[in-house]
Amino acid sequence: MDTQLALWEVFIQKKSGGDHTHCGSVHASDSAMALQNARDIYTRRNEGSSIWVIPSQFVTASKAEDADMLFDPADDKIYRHPTFYVMPEGAKQI
Amino acid sequence: MNTTLDIHSFQEKLDKDYNIEPKDVMPDDYRKHLIRQISQHAHSEVIGMQPEGNWISRAPSLRAKQILLAKIQDEGGHGLYLYSACETLGISRDELIEQLHEGKAKYSNIFNYPSLTWADIGAIGWLVDGAAIVNQVSLQRTSFGPYARAMVRICKEESFHQRQGYEIMATMMNGTKEQREMAQDAMNRWWWPSLMMFGPHDSDSPHSGKAFEWKIKLKSNDELRQKFIDKTVQQAEVIGLTIPDAQLKWNEDKQGYDHGEINWDEFKRVINGNGPCNKQRMDHHKKYHAEGAWVREAAAAYAETISKI
Numbered sequence: 001m002d003t004q005l006a007l008w009e010v011f012i013q014k015k016s017g018g019d020h021t022h023c024g025s026v027h028a029s030d031s032a033m034a035l036q037n038a039r040d041i042y043t044r045r046n047e048g049s050s051i052w053v054i055p056s057q058f059v060t061a062s063k064a065e066d067a068d069m070l071f072d073p074a075d076d077k078i079y080r081h082p083t084f085y086v087m088p089e090g091a092k093q094i
Numbered sequence: 095m096n097t098t099l100d101i102h103s104f105q106e107k108l109d110k111d112y113n114i115e116p117k118d119v120m121p122d123d124y125r126k127h128l129i130r131q132i133s134q135h136a137h138s139e140v141i142g143m144q145p146e147g148n149w150i151s152r153a154p155s156l157r158a159k160q161i162l163l164a165k166i167q168d169e170g171g172h173g174l175y176l177y178s179a180c181e182t183l184g185i186s187r188d189e190l191i192e193q194l195h196e197g198k199a200k201y202s203n204i205f206n207y208p209s210l211t212w213a214d215i216g217a218i219g220w221l222v223d224g225a226a227i228v229n230q231v232s233l234q235r236t237s238f239g240p241y242a243r244a245m246v247r248i249c250k251e252e253s254f255h256q257r258q259g260y261e262i263m264a265t266m267m268n269g270t271k272e273q274r275e276m277a278q279d280a281m282n283r284w285w286w287p288s289l290m291m292f293g294p295h296d297s298d299s300p301h302s303g304k305a306f307e308w309k310i311k312l313k314s315n316d317e318l319r320q321k322f323i324d325k326t327v328q329q330a331e332v333i334g335l336t337i338p339d340a341q342l343k344w345n346e347d348k349q350g351y352d353h354g355e356i357n358w359d360e361f362k363r364v365i366n367g368n369g370p371c372n373k374q375r376m377d378h379h380k381k382y383h384a385e386g387a388w389v390r391e392a393a394a395a396y397a398e399t400i401s402k403i
Contacts, residue, residue, distance in 0.1 A: 017239050
């Protein structure tokens with residue numbers, strides 16, 4: 001029998017307005033305990049202004065072997081980047 | 095019901111420049127204001143795909159076609175970021191689309207003008223997206239977290255949009271006499287509607303008061319418009335385009351340009367449904383939304399089947 005409780009993924013928002021970034025996981029029996037544990041483990045040095053926790057079993061991840069198929073198509077679309085374009089000499093703030 | 099204490103903490107967050115997040119307590123009017131503004135912004139991204147889509151099949155080169163496709167794809171993506179941000183306020187995507195179709199929600203007036211020539215694609219990217227960027231850069235610090243974060247992402251992506259438009263204009267201005275005339279004609283038609291994108295003058299702006307108090311809006315319509323004019327005039331001069339405003343003049347004292355009066359009668363006429371393309375834009379959206387009904391139904395049926403397994 002596993003005595004370690006379920007795994008939860010922890011996302012911390014560093015400062016107000018920013019993204020919640022994944023920082024690790026904790027064990028807990030429910031969301032309140034997960035929040036408490038996340039607070040104790042991941043925010044001892046003012047790292048956070050907000051915490052999200054979600055049960056790890058609900059994370060669906062892409063497979064490493066699919067990475068080429070998923071992300072290669074962007075490689076030859078360099079025109080999606082502003083640096084692709086030739087700007088006339090002297091033009092400012094563009 | 096909002097208790098006094100809740101309002102106090104909402105106000106305190108605003109005072110300290112903290113962002114408001116979806117699960118925070120907020121006044122109903124703040125929520126309503128944001129739903130109105132973010133959904134209008136989302137609808138604008140999506141409706142804005144139409145005037146550009148008009149030129150995909152007639153883009154002058156494969157390079158131009160790929161770029162235009164990528165740009166329109168981005169606009170669809172921006173619409174999705176914004177709809178999602180809006181949904182965190184407790185309204186569904188279906189309700190948002192319904193409000194658009196019933197005319198209860200608006201989209202940016204600029205997309206009620208037609209894209210008549212290839213130069214219009216240049217003018218839209220350079221001027222329309224340029225004006226949108228000025229507004230959106232300011233909104234990166236807006237008080238509602240999901241909206242602010244969507245703006246950060248959108249601004250990063252918009253930079254290519256404006257540059258591709260300016261490149262089209264610059265290329266045409268280096269071309270034949272006809273191409274230069276075509277570019278100037280597009281400039282003449284898009285300049286004033288682009289200035290109108292910032293909305294009425296501050297003295298006549300119905301939604302601004304509360305929006306400033308709530309830190310949804312950080313710069314006024316006139317401030318943003320001024321910023322856009324000041325950076326765009328130089329860009330026009332460099333490639334030899336004339337700004338279609340005889341009264342445009344550098345003002346040394348304010349270190350910015352003075353400009354002629356905007357035709358607010360036209361603005362009101364177009365916003366009230368009588369622009370050149372209002373009907374076309376809405377008919378198009380409704381038609382394809384209705385034609386896509388089977389996809390939504392199939393997805394819902396699939397979701398139901400899966401849930402029973």
